[in-house]
Every structure is written in C-alpha cells, then in structure tokens.
Amino acid sequence: MHVFELGFVAAVLLAATPILYAALAGAISAQVGVFNIALEGQMLWGAFAAVAGSYYTGSAWGGVLTALVSTALFSVVLAIGAARWHADPIIIAIGTNLLAIGLTGFLLRVLFDTSGSFSPRGLQGLPKMAFLADVPVIGPIFAGQTALVPLAFVLIVAVGLWLKRSAGGLRLRGVGEHPDAAAALGANVASYQTWVTIVGGALCGIAGAQLALGNVTVFTENMTAGRGWIAVAAVMLVAGRPLWLPVACLGFGAAEALGFRLQGIGAPQQLTDAAPYAITLLVLVATRIRFAKRASLTTT
C-alpha cells in the first residue's frame, strides 16, 4: 500500500486547497470580530458561479473571475447586515447557507435546464501546471494542480504577515479585539468589518472555483459537502493565528485523501467518507479541552 508517496501529497493538497481559501476567509473575519459561518454557502455559490462563468465566457479564468466577483457580492448581505445594521451574523449566515443550496439548484434548472449536476461538453476546467512535470519532487506534487493551489499558501503567508506587521493589520486586529477602543482611536469599525467580510466572500468564491473547475470540472448540487464547515472548524482550531491554517487544513485534506486511498483498497465507502468529519469532530473536542486548560492557566 503506497499511501505515502508523492502522489498522496498531491491528493492531500488538492483536497485541502478549497478548505484553505474558505478558512482564510473565516480567519480574517474572525480577526475583525465577525464569526462567519456562511463559508459553506458562499463556497457553494462560488462553485456554481465558476462553472456558469466558465460556460458563458468559454474560459476557466473567466469562471474564476465570475466566482470571485459574484461571491463577493453574495457576501454583501452578511457584511452590511452584521457590520452596519448590527444583525446577528449567525442568523444571516444560516440564511446564506440555505439560500445558496436553493438558489444554485433553482438556477441550474432555469439556466441550464438540468438538475443534479452540470458538466456540458467543452466546459473549461482550470489548466494544470504541466510545465512543472519534469522538476523532481515539485513535479509529481504540483504538475497536476492548478495555479490556485500554490497561490493559497502564498496568500496565507502574505495575509498573516500583513496582519502582524502592517498598520492596516494592526488596526484590523484592534477592531476585532476591542471595537470601542479601536473606534475611540479613529478606526472605522463598521468599515473594517464590512470590507473584510466582502474580501472573505471573494476568497470563498475562489474556493468554490478551485473545487468546481480545479479538483473536478463539474457543478454538482451541494458539492461543497461540508467543506465550508470544516473551514469553520479550522478557523476555531487556529484561534486567531492564521499562519497555522495550512497545518489544520492539510490535516483535513489528509483525512479526505486517506479516505479515498483506503476506499481504493476495499474499505467501506461509508466509513471513508465519514473520516474527514469524524476527524474534525475529534480534533475540535481535543483542542477545546486543551484551550480550556490553557485558559485556566492565563486568567483568574
């Protein structure tokens, strides 16, 4: 059983990337004090928009752009509702998630006269980085991937450094930690929350595009299948340290990839499908216990 070959690493990256983008969206929202659980619905909308965009423009990158812009717009409801009108972000996010399922299914019928899944002949998927094929180590891992895969890691590091080092990042973190204090020092709290949530929407759009045009080239109803929720779990896991997101997401990616492998050697599919979710649950419980212990060490 060649589970830990380079091909497995590639499979882990593939499974982790959509989660990574969504988790980055969730993490920056958390930094400004908006607990964003709409990642699942936004990612699903992004996947649909990517496929529709690619279909109409005839270009996979056109699909990515469609997903990015339209999911950013899709997140405006959450952004404005939570930041400006002080609605409960949880309620809006639940609405967003339900709306995404219904709306994508509805548009599938109205626009493409189909249901279940949509994969017309000639639908453009994202190009793979085949030019890397001959590079040792890198080749087997990245040659079959889209450019969005390495970009995810670059983005996370860049965002992490920006949050830590830049004036904008400092203000953004302050807004999340103590909004009143930040406002008293001139930070426009609602504006930070609004824009960060919208940028998060754009990131979820990329997550959906990678899922529907990178991992596969098809839109399937409810194809996110809980990946947005795993991203929420990853956000809670890293608790305000975005640079740890890759570790958490790769862990979940590994669980999913391992599931496929085990399925390949005859493990029951029901068990392997459940593996990422079961692992998510276990990890969350374990870290909560650890946090609880640490919290009692640092506060009185």
Add this chain to the structure above:
Amino acid sequence: MVSRASDDAADAARPPAPVEGVAAVELIGVGKRFGSVVANDGVDLVLRRGTVHAVMGENGAGKSTLMSMLFGLLEPDSGEIRVDGRPVRFGGPLDAIAAGLGMVHQHFRLFDTMSVADNVVYGAEPRRRGILGRAFVDRRAADARVRELAARYGLDTDPAAVVGSLSAGARQRVEILKALHRDARILILDEPTAVLTPSEVDSLFAVIRRAADAGTTVVLVTHKIHEVLAVSDEVTVLRDGRVTGRFATRDATGPELVRAMTGRAIAEVKNPGTGTPGDAVLEVEGLSVSDGRRDVVRDVSLAVRRGEIVGIAGVSGNGQHELVAAVLGTIDASAGRIRLMGSDVTRSTVRDRRAAGLAVIPEDRRGEGSAVTMTVAENAALGHHRSAPIGASTGIRRGWMSLKAERSQARQLIGDYDVRTSGEQQLIGSLSGGNAQKVVVARELSHGAPLLIAEQPTQGVDVGAIEAIHGRLLDYRAAGNGILLVSHEISELLALADRVLVMYGGAIVASFSAAEATTERIGAAMAGAAAADGPVDGVRAGAATDAVAAGAAADPVIDQGDRA
C-alpha cells in the same frame, strides 16, 4: 447656611479663583439635557494651561456628561466650548483629539493581546520608509517613542510587555501614554484612582504634577476630597448639573468641598468603638479555595464575633471575593472549615447557610445583589419569599407568596431606608446606584441575621447614600451582630472596622486593631510584602509602584483581566 438655594447662589457668585495662567479651555454656559432630565445647566469652567483642575461632584452630579461634551462624545445643547480661545464644535472624540485633548476613561480601552507599544501607537503609527514600507509599522520607532514619553513624564513602562499581563496601574500608564503620543495638551482623567493601590496613586499624582509643570493642562474628575486637596490647583464642584463651588485648592478645605458637593455638612461617621465583643458568629479555619490550578484563597483563618466589624482590605482580586463566596457557599473550599454560630457549614448549601443566620451584601449589585428586571418589591423579598410574612413554610399556602405582604414589606423598607423611588413596583434596574444599593442593604439587614457580610457596600454610590449605609452598618453592629466588611476603600475600613485584616495574594498578610490601623500601614500591606517597607511618598513612589507592578505581573492571583 440657611438653605440650599441661597448656598448655591453664594458659591456660584464667588469670583473665579485667583490662579494665574492662560485659559487652555473655556466652557461657557454649557448645558445638556436627556429628555426631561437636566444633566448640565449653564456650566462655566475655565481650565488654565499647566494647571491641575479637579472637577468634583457626587454620582449623577453631571461630571461625566460635562467631560463627555468636552471630549466630543456628546454634543452640548447650549453654550460654547473654546480651546485656546477659539470656539470649537466637536463631531466626535477624534475632533477633540485633533484639538489637543486626551481622555483616560475609568474603564480602560486597551487591546489586551497586544504590546504596550502597539496600544500606544494604534491609529497613529510611525511608518517605515519607502512606497511599500509606508504600509508597515516601524516597530523600532514605536518602541523608542514609548520610551521617550515614558522617560519624559516618569511613566515607567516596558514597550514590549503584553498589556493583558499588566497591573491596573501599569495599564493606566499605557492609557496616559496613548494620549501623550497624540500630543494631548489637555488631559482628562476620569476617576483615575479607583483601580489603584495607595502607592500607585502617589506615583500617578507625581506624573500629574510633572505633566502640569511641563505645560499640560490636567482635568481630574473625582469625588475623593483628599485627592483633590493633594494634587489639584483649582477645583470646580458640580451638584445637580450646576456649578456649586469654585476654589483655589490652597484656599479650600475638606468641609467646604463637601458642603458644595452635597449642599450640607456631613458628620463624619466614626466607629465609636464598643465594649467587648461576644460569641463568634463566623469562624474560618485554614480555608483555601482553588480555581482548579492554584489557591486563590490560601490558608485563611479568621473569626467575627457579635458586636464587632472585621474589615478586609486589599486590592481587588487578591482573594477577598473568593473568600466571601466560599463563606456564602457559592464556591467550594478546597481545604479548611467554616463555622456559623458554632456549627460546621463547610458542606452546606447556600440556602442552609442563609437560614442559619447569614446575610450578604454582594459586591456585584446588579449581578448578584439584585435582579435588575424585577421590581423593588420583588427584590426586597428575594431570599425571604419562602417564610412568613410573604411565604409560608407549612400548610396549604406553602409554595405560594402573598403579594400583598410583599408590597407592604417593600413600602416599609423604602420608608425606613429613604429609597428614592416612584414606588415599590418600579424596576430596581431603573434606580440610581445608591438607591438600588439601599434596597439590597435594607433586604439583608431587615432579618437580623447574626452575621452580615458586606462586600464593597458603598462602591459607586454617592456621598449621601454612603453616609446612610455606614450609619446602618454601625447600628447593625450595635444591635449585637457581627459584620465582615470587605472594602477597597481604606477610609471606609478606618471609619467602621474594629479590626482590619489585609489580604494579598489570597492570604491574610497583616492584621491591625482599630487603634493601630492607619492608611499608610494598610496601604503598604495591600501592596504586598515586597513593597510593605517601601517608600510611599510621592517622589520615590515610582520605585514602590514598580515593585507592585512587577509583583503583580509575576503573581497571577491579582486580577489583571479587563472587567470593564
């Protein structure tokens, strides 16, 4: 004085105090009303450059409203504010900051997870050079700025320290640095000493003097007379939203200030002392309380006897609250014994303990002491609603309450304790702090429990209510009951207690009889053993405060959490 009205007129007519200096800020006829309530009415206030101006008044006198208008948090309905002679109209605090004002709020507004330097420069960060660099904070310059300001004003601070780990005094220094970093020339300090140890107060006063000498105009908002006399140059006293007194501090006396604040002279309550105390009503032996990791109360033994008031002094968060909670039974003791009236209650429920003769005035008036969404009558009945006259412990009425009895009992308590309310059906949450506290005190004292625990009984209530509550506590003791009085106010303990115990780091570190107890001795013990022998005078207090801050940072028993 013949009457309050003529008293007002006499004081208001007094010419401005003869203190020299250019006006940095002038408030002219400033007024503000909220609905039908007049918070400020025609207030004139002149702040001279390089002076310390105390703004005094009881709770609700209009100090906060006035300062909020000066700092741009509220807009005045009438009158004019001038800074450096020019009329200003602030749309918000940012305008005020731009005009050279800085305010240190009573509840700190700090980012606990960030460093001191990040907190100070937030919103006005020194940047690195270059097109890309301009987006980034120049951390070295930020640290240097904090060090430079700290050295100039004597605000000892480590720029790299994480704010959440600092003592209250150190956190306050960060707040002052924030204002100074923005070049505040007029610094408003709102009740700055409420959270400080006595030696921290001394070093704050040294900083205030130093800032004033360097040309900063300092406004000290307070209701503590000794602070006003110790540090200010001028005093303006507010009552009911109007100016009722202006003084040059060097000409002012404590009684004069009190009269301006309250409209009458207050007889200082003083424990008259009693004969010999009687039997012990509370005995605590070797009590420890753990928070799951370490002891927050360590091996405490004490006794309260009939006819005595035992005071517990200490900076907030040194185990006093946990000690009270363990005696009340809301948290478990990890070791030791608690006896009420001689019988062991270490494992008893709260209800059993209260039935055995325990009354408690809790520190958290709105959380534990009262139910803010319930009426005065219901609050007055709480805890005594099962027994006569309101409830019945036997018979067919068992489990049912007589609302008629509840109301009549409440009306009687309202009368006895002079609670200012529209009636017993008013929600307690809509009463002022002092009046709500009177309801809690009335309820707890009205059943004659032999042991009363009073935790910060006068915190946040005005001078008149303090006087009334102190009188009640002394009467309660004179009736042969024992009182355990927890207070952060040394003056309160000196006025009331027969013995004062000092808690530090969860343990009782000192015990003084009423004759031995002085502010200096108690204050030194409150600052912990390390600083107990240290200097407490203004000049060298910095060193003592450092020891406290360092001890506090190292000793997590002291609550550094931002409870605000």
